Amino acid sequence: MKALLDVGSIGAAGLRGLLDRARDHADALRAGERVVPSLDGRVVGLLFFEPSTRTRVSFDLAAKRLGATVLVLDPDRSSINKGESLRDTVLTVSSIGAEILVVRHSEARSPALVHTWTGRPVINAGDGTNQHPTQALADCLTLEERFGSIQGLCVAIVGDIVHSRVAGSLVDALRTLGAEVILVGPDAMLPENDLPRSGDLDEVLAEVDVVYLLRIQRERGVEASDDYQSRFQLDFDRSARMKPEAVVMHPGPINRGVEISVDVADGPRSLILDQVACGVPVRMAALEAVGGIDW
Ligand code: NCD
Numbered sequence: 001m002k003a004l005l006d007v008g009s010i011g012a013a014g015l016r017g018l019l020d021r022a023r024d025h026a027d028a029l030r031a032g033e034r035v036v037p038s039l040d041g042r043v044v045g046l047l048f049f050e051p052s053t054r055t056r057v058s059f060d061l062a063a064k065r066l067g068a069t070v071l072v073l074d075p076d077r078s079s080i081n082k083g084e085s086l087r088d089t090v091l092t093v094s095s096i097g098a099e100i101l102v103v104r105h106s107e108a109r110s111p112a113l114v115h116t117w118t119g120r121p122v123i124n125a126g127d128g129t130n131q132h133p134t135q136a137l138a139d140c141l142t143l144e145e146r147f148g149s150i151q152g153l154c155v156a157i158v159g160d161i162v163h164s165r166v167a168g169s170l171v172d173a174l175r176t177l178g179a180e181v182i183l184v185g186p187d188a189m190l191p192e193n194d195l196p197r198s199g200d201l202d203e204v205l206a207e208v209d210v211v212y213l214l215r216i217q218r219e220r221g222v223e224a225s226d227d228y229q230s231r232f233q234l235d236f237d238r239s240a241r242m243k244p245e246a247v248v249m250h251p252g253p254i255n256r257g258v259e260i261s262v263d264v265a266d267g268p269r270s271l272i273l274d275q276v277a278c279g280v281p282v283r284m285a286a287l288e289a290v291g292g293i294d295w
């Protein structure tokens with residue numbers, strides 16, 4: 001694999017291979033293993049042109065756990081502020097020695113451009129409203145660890161789906177692995193496609209195995225209507241109507257009191273921190289895959 005730009009292009013076998021490798025890493029981490037030096041001495045560049053907490057930090061730790069050296073570009077203090085273009089910036093970082101590039105950017109498909117310009121392996125760490133493949137992998141690993149298999153699960157994705165790169169990748173991954181997906185939200189937040197959809201969270205709650213909540217992407221120009229919380233917030237009463245074994249997920253950052261209530265975010269159904277923890281083994285597998293490591 002020369003690049004991990006989206007879920008669709010890696011296919012079912014690629015997805016399965018990454019998840020199996022990630023599961024091995026997760027088991028090794030739990031068993032106390034700290035470093036698996038398959039990228040020993042290689043240089044991983046983290047190029048985050050949009051804010052990030054969990055994705056950036058888990059790529060950083062994943063690269064270090066593989067024995068790589070991590071080179072972090074801080075765009076706010078880089079020559080981008082002096083008018084340097086994205087192309088010149090990434091060619092510079094690549095010439096300095098970054099061999100694998102992890103790219104987050106507000107423009108859809110810019111990680112693909114970075115791959116073309118530099119010829120380096122690239123992982124898309126979130127591009128605009130397009131794709132976020134390693135988040136989808138982390139979510140699938142989380143679900144497989146909880147349910148054993150994704151095949152046959154019914155997942156409601158709730159909220160600002162049209163602006164969500166997380167949803168973009170997750171829908172592809174879940175369907176490839178045999179889950180049913182239903183999109184839930186106000187009309188203006190649902191994309192045009194032929195997936196099952198509902199404007200009524202209460203109608204689907206009791207039927208699904210997973211309620212996957214999304215943040216409203218205000219930075220992409222969307223605002224919640226006044227009735228958003230009363231219609232779509234997953235609160236205690238709604239969570240009580242879910243199936244006994246059903247779970248709640250969210251890629252973070254969570255806005256407590258908007259799409260999820262405080263008690264549900266911290267409650268027994270919540271897998272939010274499991275998703276975060278799965279980010280490290282999944283990103284280890286992704287870095288190895290684009291780094292040409294056979295496992
Ligand atoms: C998401 C992102 O940046 O795409 N966060 C993440 O990576 N876990 C979701 C978001 O910003 O809402």
